[in-house]
Amino acid sequence: xxxxxxLTAASDARSVEILDLVRHAFAEKGFDxxxxxxxxxxxxxxxxxxxxxxxxxxxxxxxxxxxxxSEIEATFAAVxxxxxxxxxxxxTLAERVNEDCAADGQIWAEITAAALRKPEIGAVAQxxxxxxxxxxxxxFARITGLSLAEAHIRxxxxxxxxxxxxxxxxxxxxxxxxTRSNLSALILRTIDRTLDEVVASALKG
Amino acid sequence: xxxxxxLTAASDARSVEILDLVRHAFAEKGFDxxxxxxxxxxxxxxxxxxxxxxxxxxxxxxxxxxxxxSEIEATFAAVxxxxxxxxxxxxTLAERVNEDCAADGQIWAEITAAALRKPEIGAVAQxxxxxxxxxxxxxFARITGLSLAEAHIRxxxxxxxxxxxxxxxxxxxxxxxxTRSNLSALILRTIDRTLDEVVASALKG
DNA sequence: ATGTGCTGAATGAACGTTCATTCTCGGAAT
DNA sequence: ATTCCGAGAATGAACGTTCATTCAGCACAT
Numbered sequence: 529x530x531x532x533x534x535l536t537a538a539s540d541a542r543s544v545e546i547l548d549l550v551r552h553a554f555a556e557k558g559f560d561x562x563x564x565x566x567x568x569x570x571x572x573x574x575x576x577x578x579x580x581x582x583x584x585x586x587x588x589x590x591x592x593x594x595x596x597x598s599e600i601e602a603t604f605a606a607v608x609x610x611x612x613x614x615x616x617x618x619x620t621l622a623e624r625v626n627e628d629c630a631a632d633g634q635i636w637a638e639i640t641a642a643a644l645r646k647p648e649i650g651a652v653a654q655x656x657x658x659x660x661x662x663x664x665x666x667x668f669a670r671i672t673g674l675s676l677a678e679a680h681i682r683x684x685x686x687x688x689x690x691x692x693x694x695x696x697x698x699x700x701x702x703x704x705x706x707t708r709s710n711l712s713a714l715i716l717r718t719i720d721r722t723l724d725e726v727v728a729s730a731l732k733g
Numbered sequence: 734x735x736x737x738x739x740l741t742a743a744s745d746a747r748s749v750e751i752l753d754l755v756r757h758a759f760a761e762k763g764f765d766x767x768x769x770x771x772x773x774x775x776x777x778x779x780x781x782x783x784x785x786x787x788x789x790x791x792x793x794x795x796x797x798x799x800x801x802x803s804e805i806e807a808t809f810a811a812v813x814x815x816x817x818x819x820x821x822x823x824x825t826l827a828e829r830v831n832e833d834c835a836a837d838g839q840i841w842a843e844i845t846a847a848a849l850r851k852p853e854i855g856a857v858a859q860x861x862x863x864x865x866x867x868x869x870x871x872x873f874a875r876i877t878g879l880s881l882a883e884a885h886i887r888x889x890x891x892x893x894x895x896x897x898x899x900x901x902x903x904x905x906x907x908x909x910x911x912t913r914s915n916l917s918a919l920i921l922r923t924i925d926r927t928l929d930e931v932v933a934s935a936l937k938g
Numbered sequence: 939a940t941g942t943g944c945t946g947a948a949t950g951a952a953c954g955t956t957c958a959t960t961c962t963c964g965g966a967a968t
Numbered sequence: 969a970t971t972c973c974g975a976g977a978a979t980g981a982a983c984g985t986t987c988a989t990t991c992a993g994c995a996c997a998t
Contacts, residue, residue: 637849
């Protein structure tokens with residue numbers, strides 16, 4: 529039983545490598561715009577071999593989403609593991625909003641559009657956003673001392689808004705540095721206010 | 734000279750009709766996903782004739798953007814023309830955030846993605862967002878009594894954030910009605926707070 | 939007859955996907 | 969030490985489809 533397991537593990541590791549190589553090409557040309565030939569070339573292999581790792585184009589998008597999700601999962605694990613989760617959450621969000629990652633924005637824009645268009649991708653993307661909101665609400669529960677269920681009832685909108693803001697910030701096109709930094713600052717202030725509201729609402733209610 | 738002008742005018746009117754017919758098909762299949770055959774069928778005409786109105790796919794996207802922009806222009810004209818611009822602006826934004834127009838969200842997602850990918854579309858989209866922000870800043874100048882130039886310096890980020898929030902709200906996927914209305918309410922509260930900040934900042938400084 | 943507006947079949951390129959084939963190479967047999 | 973084997977990695981040509989774009993020809997008004 530070790531042989532097949534090892535094989536799958538090796539293949540999975542390779543898939544992750546391929547996803548990293550392919551990501552840029554996908555972001556640049558879009559879901560329908562990037563051909564399998566393009567993607568195979570980006571991965572440094574032939575078309576046929578490429579199909580051994582991803583049986584379809586949609587599978588690549590799903591792979592990219594899962595990869596992003598597992599990164600975010602790790603981030604939230606760090607947040608939850610820290611002694612001051614709220615501060616770490618704030619810092620993490622600040623970093624994400626301030627970093628000028630055009631590539632991430634491009635691919636998120638593609639995924640957002642594809643999610644609204646193709647139901648199979650929409651389902652995966654929806655699940656991802658739900659899980660992120662779930663992590664965020666878990667942090668809220670931890671901060672406020674409320675139960676997870678209570679936090680889900682009270683703070684779902686806040687969690688969704690924050691995710692939405694981070695996504696929207698990443699999808700913003702390139703601008704003059706000053707304009708951009710003013711906007712980033714305002715977005716961060718908005719996020720901070722929303723977090724303040726979560727804390728305050730818990731103290732009151 | 735009247736003949737060509739009339740022809741162009743008639744052709745422009747027809748183009749607008751076609752854009753309305755085509756919009757839905759474009760939103761459903763995306764920029765690369767929608768074929769010229771699809772679009773011609775949606776417009777109720779032959780492929781060849783369709784090319785007489787739009788010589789390329791990018792031209793259609795530009796047309797859609799211009800059409801949206803002129804609608805928004807009219808909306809802002811109404812805002813500026815009213816005796817209480819701030820109240821009308823608030824009401825207009827509330828309406829836009831609450832209306833569940835999945836079609837608009839889909840096409841905005843497509844345009845956002847295409848804008849990040851194709852520079853020619855990005856330029857047009859950027860110009861559109863700049864103009865919208867410009868209208869909003871004009872409203873801010875009117876409300877606060879500041880000069881247009883001063884409003885541009887002070888409130889560009891606020892204007893951009895509000896546009897961003899409205900766009901993001903439209904691009905949100907379908908959800909349970911309660912979740913959705915909670916989110917809409919929070920987004921509106923965030924917009925209102927941003928507008929409050931504009932007013933307050935003007936009183937202070 | 940002449941001009942005009944429109945059609946939809948034709949064209950060649952490019953698409954996603956498949957598959958017959960070749961290459962690579964670690965270890966079993968000699 | 970040499971040969972051979974087989975399994976999985978990799979190839980790229982081929983398939984049927986669909987794409988954007990063009991244009992010869994039709995109907996109809998003048």
